[in-house]
Amino acid sequence: MGQVLVVTSGKGGVGKTTTTANIGTGLAAAGHKVALLDTDIGLRNLDVVLGLENRIVFDIVDVVNGNCRLRQALIRDKRFEGLHLLPAAQTKDKTAVNPDQMLGLIAELKKEFDYIIIDCPAGIEQGFRNAIAGAEKAIVVTTPEVSAVRDADRIIGLLEASDLREPKLIINRIRPKMVRQGDMMSIEDILDILAVDLLGIIPEDDMIVITTNRGEAVVLDQNSRSGQAYRNIVRRILGEEVPIINLDEEEEGFFKKLRRIIGLK
Amino acid sequence: MIASANSYSISGFGHDLPAKLEDLIDENTILVQRTLRSGQSLHYNGNVVILGDVNPGAEVAATGSIIIMGSLRGVVHAGAGGDVNAIVMAFHLQPTQLRIADHITRPPDNGAIDPDYPEMAQIKGGVVTIESFQYAGERQGKVT
Numbered sequence: 001m002g003q004v005l006v007v008t009s010g011k012g013g014v015g016k017t018t019t020t021a022n023i024g025t026g027l028a029a030a031g032h033k034v035a036l037l038d039t040d041i042g043l044r045n046l047d048v049v050l051g052l053e054n055r056i057v058f059d060i061v062d063v064v065n066g067n068c069r070l071r072q073a074l075i076r077d078k079r080f081e082g083l084h085l086l087p088a089a090q091t092k093d094k095t096a097v098n099p100d101q102m103l104g105l106i107a108e109l110k111k112e113f114d115y116i117i118i119d120c121p122a123g124i125e126q127g128f129r130n131a132i133a134g135a136e137k138a139i140v141v142t143t144p145e146v147s148a149v150r151d152a153d154r155i156i157g158l159l160e161a162s163d164l165r166e167p168k169l170i171i172n173r174i175r176p177k178m179v180r181q182g183d184m185m186s187i188e189d190i191l192d193i194l195a196v197d198l199l200g201i202i203p204e205d206d207m208i209v210i211t212t213n214r215g216e217a218v219v220l221d222q223n224s225r226s227g228q229a230y231r232n233i234v235r236r237i238l239g240e241e242v243p244i245i246n247l248d249e250e251e252e253g254f255f256k257k258l259r260r261i262i263g264l265k
Numbered sequence: 266m267i268a269s270a271n272s273y274s275i276s277g278f279g280h281d282l283p284a285k286l287e288d289l290i291d292e293n294t295i296l297v298q299r300t301l302r303s304g305q306s307l308h309y310n311g312n313v314v315i316l317g318d319v320n321p322g323a324e325v326a327a328t329g330s331i332i333i334m335g336s337l338r339g340v341v342h343a344g345a346g347g348d349v350n351a352i353v354m355a356f357h358l359q360p361t362q363l364r365i366a367d368h369i370t371r372p373p374d375n376g377a378i379d380p381d382y383p384e385m386a387q388i389k390g391g392v393v394t395i396e397s398f399q400y401a402g403e404r405q406g407k408v409t
């Protein structure tokens with residue numbers, strides 16, 4: 001039986017979809033069977049981020065309404081055999097699906113996949129209710145901004161009220177230099193308020209924009225820091241103990257690194 | 266009455282603690298063993314003791330006093346029924362807004378004061394004042 005994870009945040013634009021795509025791709029790259037579920041009906045994005053937009057024939061609303069079989073709506077990824085996407089509908093809205101239908105859908109997916117990852121829409125209304133209905137574990141994404149942390153706190157409260165306890169936190173788009181200068185909330189500041197376990201931190205990285213626009217996943221990019229951060233998160237989900245990257249060290253300059261390599265430090 | 270921001274004063278360490286904690290003992294007290302997160306609220310007819318934090322965006326209102334064994338970063342209203350003797354105490358008192366009876370206060374806008382010791386808010390001489398809180402035994406140098 002598969003494990004069902006929901007990726008949520010409350011606030012929009014903090015990286016839920018990017019995180020869903022990268023964790024899904026990472027798990028699939030590790031050889032697992034993964035289904036990604038886009039529940040952002042009316043504002044679907046996950047298909048675009050994965051570069052699968054042009055393959056969509058049926059969507060989640062078609063499946064729950066019985067217009068097609070689940071298997072017909074699932075789109076297989078370009079790179080990984082084990083990665084599948086169930087896209088959201090673009091012409092409907094969040095009321096086109098209800099939590100009971102989601103439970104049925106997830107029960108069916110669990111038979112076939114090792115991991116089902118649900119991309120939750122922003123907000124706390126029905127879209128959120130649908131997304132968390134069948135989830136067993138939650139991943140909360142935030143950025144080091146007061147508003148995003150506030151919304152994450154609200155979401156954690158709502159998850160707990162729905163019996164999704166001990167969510168894991170991903171802090172996205174960290175800029176170590178700004179944190180050092182005291183201009184950005186630090187990881188400690190955020191954990192102090194949210195008091196949940198940290199699943200990982202992702203540094204701000206241009207490669208995210210580049211790969212996302214190409215419909216690729218940064219987790220496959222061996223040279224970028226954000227790719228490494230996502231690979232670490234995937235390993236932690238798989239149960240490995242991986243230390244959180246020290247962004248200060250990561251940021252060291254070229255000459256410092258060179259000196260260290262040739263043994264001057 | 267809305268007190269101005271400067272009525273939210275912070276005094277020095279460990280002197281002048283007029284509110285007798287015994288006066289606050291009331292059988293109508295609840296113990297809340299959780300953190301209140303943004304969007305969550307607690308309204309209670311009596312005193313409230315919270316073993317956890319009150320995060321920004323959360324609110325607690327009680328007709329009696331409010332004691333927070335953690336960080337207070339949200340909105341609290343003690344003496345919500347008009348009791349001017351109600352107090353607010355927190356291990357880390359950094360409220361968004363603090364109300365006692367019909368007094369409404371907020372931290373000063375330039376407030377960089379962030380003490381790491383427990384503090385207590387109460388109405389003294391018609392204004393809400395904040396003082397460091399020390400247990401009586403500790404003040405007398407006893408090990409408790």
